Amino acid sequence: MSTRDSEASAISTLGADQQPPQAARRDGRRAKIIPLVGSVAVLVSILVIWHFAIIVFDVSTFVVPSPMDTVEALRQGLFVNGSYWPELWYTLRNALIGLALGGLFGVLLGTVLAASAMTERILHPFLVAFQTFPKVAIVPILTVWFGFGATPKIIVAAILAFFPLMVNTYTGMLAVLRAEYELMHSLRASRMQIFFKLKLPRAVPAILAGLELAIVYSLLGAVTAEFLGGSDGLGHLSQVRASFLDTPTVFAILVIFGLLGTALYEIVSLVRRRFGYWQ
Amino acid sequence: MNNHAATADVPAPEAILEARQVTQRYSLRGGGELLALDHVNLEIKRGQFVSLVGPSGCGKTTLLKLFSGLLRPTEGDIRFNESVIEQPSREIGLVFQQAVLFPWRTVLKNVMLPAEIVGLAPGEARDRAEELLELVGLKGFGSKLPSELSGGMQQRVAIARSFMHDPSVLLMDEPFGALDAFTRETLNDSLLDIWEKFQKTVVFVTHSIEEAVYLSDVVVMMGPRPGRIIDIVDIDLPRRRSEETRDDRRFVEYGRDLRRLLNH
Numbered sequence: 001m002s003t004r005d006s007e008a009s010a011i012s013t014l015g016a017d018q019q020p021p022q023a024a025r026r027d028g029r030r031a032k033i034i035p036l037v038g039s040v041a042v043l044v045s046i047l048v049i050w051h052f053a054i055i056v057f058d059v060s061t062f063v064v065p066s067p068m069d070t071v072e073a074l075r076q077g078l079f080v081n082g083s084y085w086p087e088l089w090y091t092l093r094n095a096l097i098g099l100a101l102g103g104l105f106g107v108l109l110g111t112v113l114a115a116s117a118m119t120e121r122i123l124h125p126f127l128v129a130f131q132t133f134p135k136v137a138i139v140p141i142l143t144v145w146f147g148f149g150a151t152p153k154i155i156v157a158a159i160l161a162f163f164p165l166m167v168n169t170y171t172g173m174l175a176v177l178r179a180e181y182e183l184m185h186s187l188r189a190s191r192m193q194i195f196f197k198l199k200l201p202r203a204v205p206a207i208l209a210g211l212e213l214a215i216v217y218s219l220l221g222a223v224t225a226e227f228l229g230g231s232d233g234l235g236h237l238s239q240v241r242a243s244f245l246d247t248p249t250v251f252a253i254l255v256i257f258g259l260l261g262t263a264l265y266e267i268v269s270l271v272r273r274r275f276g277y278w279q
Numbered sequence: 280m281n282n283h284a285a286t287a288d289v290p291a292p293e294a295i296l297e298a299r300q301v302t303q304r305y306s307l308r309g310g311g312e313l314l315a316l317d318h319v320n321l322e323i324k325r326g327q328f329v330s331l332v333g334p335s336g337c338g339k340t341t342l343l344k345l346f347s348g349l350l351r352p353t354e355g356d357i358r359f360n361e362s363v364i365e366q367p368s369r370e371i372g373l374v375f376q377q378a379v380l381f382p383w384r385t386v387l388k389n390v391m392l393p394a395e396i397v398g399l400a401p402g403e404a405r406d407r408a409e410e411l412l413e414l415v416g417l418k419g420f421g422s423k424l425p426s427e428l429s430g431g432m433q434q435r436v437a438i439a440r441s442f443m444h445d446p447s448v449l450l451m452d453e454p455f456g457a458l459d460a461f462t463r464e465t466l467n468d469s470l471l472d473i474w475e476k477f478q479k480t481v482v483f484v485t486h487s488i489e490e491a492v493y494l495s496d497v498v499v500m501m502g503p504r505p506g507r508i509i510d511i512v513d514i515d516l517p518r519r520r521s522e523e524t525r526d527d528r529r530f531v532e533y534g535r536d537l538r539r540l541l542n543h
Contacts, residue, residue: 177379179375179377179379180379180381182347182349182373182375183373183375183379184396185349185367186347186348186349186367186371186372186373187367187369187392187393187396187397187444188366188367188368188369188396188397189396193395193396197381197392197395197396198381201381201383202383204383277383278382278383278424278426279382
């Protein structure tokens with residue numbers, strides 16, 4: 001989906017002589033509308049099946065709430081008493097701070113590894129060990145060290161965001177071609193010029209692809225850490241409400257997570273199409 | 280034949296590039312060595328268009344790399360304006376077999392890259408880049424991305440870029456090797472146009488004898504195992520080469536003679 005969109009935007013930057021003819025443009029519009037209508041139809045079908053399945057199989061609201069109950073819980077939490085907003089902000093803030101910190105370190109370390117094969121070889125076993133390690137397992141000890149506040153959540157979000165950006169920065173920078181280096185060396189380019197005019201732009205599409213993953217992981221990290229200690233955040237709220245068998249609220253929070261994750265991913269996709277246009 | 284032919288010429292003061300007793304060895308994976316160049320002597324005069332021709336493995340690309348300063352010879356000296364080259368110089372530009380354009384930059388920005396690195400004023404650089412694009416027949420393509428151009432057009436951009444920071448020597452490593460015959464011939468003419476305008480020294484690697492004869496003042500015939508110079512032939516055909524050049528009896532003879540040298 002996103003690759004097709006980026007092709008479409010690349011085409012739209014062509015000169016006037018390359019504009020597709022009328023008929024093709026109409027086909028293009030149809031090609032965009034049909035999937036959209038289809039997606040909405042699938043959503044409606046899911047809601048209808050969900051609604052009637054609960055009636056037909058006589059499922060208790062304590063097990064699965066109906067779509068109506070869920071919408072009502074959303075309405076209450078978002079617009080009537082607004083109790084979800086501070087929790088949503090808390091979780092999102094932790095995820096984004098974690099993303100920024102982890103992402104920054106990821107890009108920096110990826111850059112260093114790409115610049116020095118020796119450093120890469122020395123650090124490789126540790127990176128593999130750390131990457132394969134189930135990282136949320138360190139939450140209890142983080143809680144011991146940092147308490148029940150935001151710090152352990154931010155750290156977990158940062159650790160999860162770190163890896164995709166480190167790996168993608170590294171592989172993206174290794175994609176520089178030998179002849180491209182030779183061109184720069186023949187011009188006596190400085191190390192800084194080679195970095196900013198060649199290695200970094202070369203790696204941008206890979207870095208943005210890493211960011212797409214990292215933003216989802218950082219949200220995952222922030223929410224998971226809330227389950228394991230603390231008194232704030234949407235993850236914590238859903239855990240508390242679940243213990244009261246308030247399943248409509250739990251479902252409402254799941255819907256919010258779904259929308260939040262999609263929105264974050266789409267924002268990064270937009271950035272990716274803007275700066276990775278040439279891929 | 281041997282490389283005495285190369286040393287037989289009396290060294291002329293106008294030599295801009297020189298290889299003196301240059302030997303290049305590569306160690307092979309799993310032991311052993313490859314003798315890529317064996318005691319090569321060559322002198323390239325200022326303003327000349329010189330082609331290095333030969334079958335693969337004759338060391339022509341290695342010799343070009345040595346002239347660029349990207350590679351240091353195992354033995355012997357490479358000299359530019361009589362001083363030994365120890366690293367790349369901005370006076371020596373490169374054109375590769377692939378265009379090597381940065382895909383994230385527009386055509387104009389690609390041509391301007393050397394100016395940015397060397398530190399020319401952006402306004403001046405832009406004017407010059409536009410002039411160069413016009414010279415290679417790409418006026419109006421400045422805002423395109425390289426991916427929107429054909430292979431031949433991309434190579435035109437690469438040639439325009441190589442003239443950007445005004446080096447006195449251009450080293451071209453089979454720049455048209457990946458193109459079809461027709462595109463290649465039109466690019467040969469574009470290259471001669473721009474060369475005649477700026478009067479650079481060009482060292483041009485190719486495996487096409489016809490292309491070498493058509494373009495050059497001097498053709499250096501090289502042979503493989505070990506890489507060495509077999510002969511150096513002055514091409515005495517009138518300048519302002521054109522379609523008529525290809526019909527010239529001497530053009531055909533040069534081609535035939537050079538091919539004979541190779542098969543010897």
